[in-house]
Amino acid sequence: MNTVIEAALEAGETVMEIYNKDFDVEYKEDDSPLTIADQHANQLITDVLNRAFPDIPVLSEEGQPLSYEERAAWNTFFLVDPLDGTKEFIKKNGEFTVNIARVENGRPVFGVIYAPALDLLYIGDQEKGAVKVENAAALKKDTSDWYHAGVKLPLSSDFEDTIRVIASRSHMSKETKEFIDQLKSTGEQVETVSTGSSLKLCLIAEGNAQFYPRFAPTMEWDTGAGQAIVEAAGGSVRIAGTDETLNYNKKDLHNPWFLAETGEE
Structure with missing residues (x-):
């Protein structure tokens, strides 16, 4: 190590x-x-x-x-x-x-x-x-x-009645905007947080945001270390719309769309 x-x-x-x-x-x-x-x-x-x-x-x-x-x-x-x-x-x-x-x-x-x-x-x-x-x-x-x-x-976080969603500064997609809009439509107060690189997954591991929807292209090397840290902190990184964990060394090294969630309640 x-x-x-x-x-x-x-x-x-x-x-x-x-x-x-x-x-x-x-x-x-x-x-x-x-x-x-x-x-x-x-x-x-x-x-x-x-x-x-x-x-x-x-x-x-x-x-x-x-x-x-x-x-x-x-x-x-x-x-x-x-x-x-x-x-x-x-x-x-x-x-x-x-x-x-x-x-x-x-x-x-x-x-x-x-x-x-x-x-x-x-x-x-x-x-x-x-x-x-x-x-x-x-x-x-x-x-x-x-x-x-x-x-x-994760760190102890108090979101009160706010949902924090991480959105990529460089790669905001239409589908990510739709995910955020869907949360807002339930009456929840949604705050968007932006940061670059794999720091987005680190924020999820910290418990500083509940969701990181990545509905845009990534490669395995973009997410492997971050996923290990998120999961070690009690969170998850799953293929969007499924309960299947993102996996590695696929024939195609492109990742499917995924949703990372904090383990902090």
């Missing part, structure tokens, strides 16, 4: 070195942005994981494309998004993260999300639960027990 956390923190340092300078932006075939920060963070994380866990494969957004035939026999693997929220990184609003998940038999069982500009670290383990660690960079040299360094999730 500590090796994965340290890899995320070190990648965050690398990302911030580039964030604080001028940098060029390239565009991939799907028109999504790519920076040198994505590439450097990917190389660092991949190198650390390959050295520490040579028998566990790594699937990364910025790694070499792998066919389903190559992945089909994987029971355990690391799922990496070295810079989630590249658009937020380019905008320099601080709402970007480093995501690493360990997936076993199609389920994310451990996840780390580090927001380097905010110096916030989220950790989720299916056995140990979930924690949020503030000022993580400063603690890096002084702690080996991140669970004692953090605050247990």
Whole structure:
């Protein structure tokens, strides 16, 4: 666990070195942005994981494309998004993260999300639960027990008579608006919260919002670490309109639409 956390923190340092300078932006075939920060963070994380866990494969957004035939026999693997929220990184609003998940038999069982500009670290383990660690960079040299360094999730939240729904700032869809409108039609007071990258799932894990409907495209590496943290905090991430949990290492790495809910009553 500590090796994965340290890899995320070190990648965050690398990302911030580039964030604080001028940098060029390239565009991939799907028109999504790519920076040198994505590439450097990917190389660092991949190198650390390959050295520490040579028998566990790594699937990364910025790694070499792998066919389903190559992945089909994987029971355990690391799922990496070295810079989630590249658009937020380019905008320099601080709402970007480093995501690493360990997936076993199609389920994310451990996840780390580090927001380097905010110096916030989220950790989720299916056995140990979930924690949020503030000022993580400063603690890096002084702690080996991140669970004692953090605050247990979910936090105690008092929504009174308000429902809080997380909506993507960059990817608000018509269907998400309809979900919010449906809640409002029942007479409930609905507050919309916006943030970037996988921080949306972290807010659900914290208990700072009840719902995160994602009725727009995502990839497995966008959600794996966040789902591990949400579930470790007692919440859920299910395929929209079903009771089926989002699963991983599918033939098609695109996620179906999903609804994340907090475990906080």
